Amino acid sequence: MSQWLLLQQDKRLERLNKIGAKLDSLKKSIPWDELFRADLNALWDKDNKQPQGRKPYDSVMMFKVLILQSMYNLSDENMEYMIADRLSFQEFLDIAPDQNVPDARTIWLFRERLKENALYEKLFDRFSQYLNEHGYEAQGGQIVDATFAEVPRQHNTPEENKTIKEEHKAPADWTEKKKRHKDLDARWTRKNHKSHYGYKNHVNVDNKHKLIRKFSVTPSNVHDSQEFMEVVEPNVPIPDNAVYADSAYYSQEREERLTEMGLDPNLCHKGCRHKKLTESEREANRQISKIRCRVEHVFGQIHQRCHGNRLVRTIGLVRATIKISLTNLAYNINRFCRLTTGQICFE
Numbered sequence: 001m002s003q004w005l006l007l008q009q010d011k012r013l014e015r016l017n018k019i020g021a022k023l024d025s026l027k028k029s030i031p032w033d034e035l036f037r038a039d040l041n042a043l044w045d046k047d048n049k050q051p052q053g054r055k056p057y058d059s060v061m062m063f064k065v066l067i068l069q070s071m072y073n074l075s076d077e078n079m080e081y082m083i084a085d086r087l088s089f090q091e092f093l094d095i096a097p098d099q100n101v102p103d104a105r106t107i108w109l110f111r112e113r114l115k116e117n118a119l120y121e122k123l124f125d126r127f128s129q130y131l132n133e134h135g136y137e138a139q140g141g142q143i144v145d146a147t148f149a150e151v152p153r154q155h156n157t158p159e160e161n162k163t164i165k166e167e168h169k170a171p172a173d174w175t176e177k178k179k180r181h182k183d184l185d186a187r188w189t190r191k192n193h194k195s196h197y198g199y200k201n202h203v204n205v206d207n208k209h210k211l212i213r214k215f216s217v218t219p220s221n222v223h224d225s226q227e228f229m230e231v232v233e234p235n236v237p238i239p240d241n242a243v244y245a246d247s248a249y250y251s252q253e254r255e256e257r258l259t260e261m262g263l264d265p266n267l268c269h270k271g272c273r274h275k276k277l278t279e280s281e282r283e284a285n286r287q288i289s290k291i292r293c294r295v296e297h298v299f300g301q302i303h304q305r306c307h308g309n310r311l312v313r314t315i316g317l318v319r320a321t322i323k324i325s326l327t328n329l330a331y332n333i334n335r336f337c338r339l340t341t342g343q344i345c346f347e
Contacts, residue, residue: 023068023092029337032060035130039122043113057102061093062110063123065102068092070323070330075313076104115318120325124215127332131211136339140207141242141266143295144231144249146224147302149217149312149324150198151186185317187221196220198312199320203328204231205295207244211335212298212328217321224248234261242266244292247285268292302331 040059068089069079083089083101095101102110114120131137156164163171165187170179186198200222204214214231228249241263247270258265268285271277277285312323 023088025341026333026337027092029340030333032064035126036060036063036123039119039126043110043117043119057106057110061095062102062107064093065107066111066114066326067330067333069107070326071334076107079107080104111319111322115322120322120329124325124329124332127329128213131332131336136209136211136336138206138211138213138233138236139209139240141240141244141264141291142213142233142236143205143207143292144203144228144243144245145205145292145295145299146200146202146227147299148191148196148198148220149201149320149327150196150220151183151312151314151320153197154182154186156182181315183315185219185320187219189221199317199324200224200227201324201328202227202231203295203298204233205298206240207242207291207294209335209339210294210298211332215325215328217317217324219317225251225254228254229257232258232261232263234263236263238264244288246289246292266291298331301334302327 037060040063043059065079065083068074068082069076072082074082080101080103083093083095087097089095090097090101114123160171163169164184168184170182170184174182188195188197190196198220200218200220202216202218202224203212205212213233216227216230218227225248228245232243243258243263244266245268247268250267250270255265255267266288268288269277269281271281312320314320314323
């Protein structure tokens with residue numbers, strides 16, 4: 001690259017930083033190499049021993065690509081374009097303008113490596129540990145809730161849907177090509193008279209910092225209460241042992257179980273046609289809702305970055321879990337940056 005182009009690039013970067021480059025703040029707030037390199041390099045240990053062929057892209061850089069992709073809700077093709085087009089993306093990823101950028105296929109293959117090695121859970125836990133070590137451990141109680149992660153809707157016949165749902169396999173007359181484009185794990189459900197197709201992101205958020213502490217991904221027809229105990233953190237000391245949730249999670253048995261675990265259950269009471277809520281129960285629900293609503297701020301931030309398109313562009317539960325896991329991790333990274341620097345790292 002000529003000296004003149006390098007000078008122009010430096011001037012543009014200086015101008016971006018003067019305006020307030022949010023990705024620059026994100027880059028400096030997280031010790032990416034220290035936190036993630038040891039785990040990520042294990043993905044390529046075997047490949048790096050082969051002298052022939054082009055060396056893979058840096059593993060930490062590729063992981064940062066996935067985080068950016070989750071923050072901006074971009075497809076692999078759009079992510080390739082944005083890296084090539086945006087100077088702020090190149091600076092965040094330490095890619096010079098004259099260097100090659102990873103293409104859509106490379107991004108997809110790297111995410112597949114995470115799937116094959118089940119590394120997405122370890123990376124999420126690694127950052128959670130980092131949060132605890134820097135004074136952002138869970139405080140103020142646990143808030144449990146779930147939100148939909150929809151996938152592109154499929155147009156199957158009633159007979160095909162019956163085979164998928166009851167036999168958990170593709171119809172016999174489907175070609176291999178058709179099978180690769182059909183999601184056999186996603187399910188339909190209805191909530192508030194609206195249909196949803198895809199998966200659910202069940203989360204546990206701490207009340208003080210609004211950081212996601214645990215999560216679980218299921219098809220959307222799984223009721224929220226079925227994953228409740230999967231995301232509740234046991235053995236939490238007083239005064240942070242409160243558990244908040246809406247009426248979908250309420251049952252006498254569940255309250256008793258939480259009490260046996262040393263937790264303080266704060267589940268909104270559920271009324272019905274034949275048993276109306278008492279005034280004391282309504283007041284208790286109002287007090288719980290004042291705290292429980294903080295989880296909606298988390299979901300609002302996650303959905304806001306989708307810019308009106310909340311679809312998960314993958315096929316199958318495992319790949320959807322990886323995408324949702326990366327979305328939850330990207331939210332935590334962005335939230336940590338906001339807590340430490342006061343800046344939101346994406347728009």
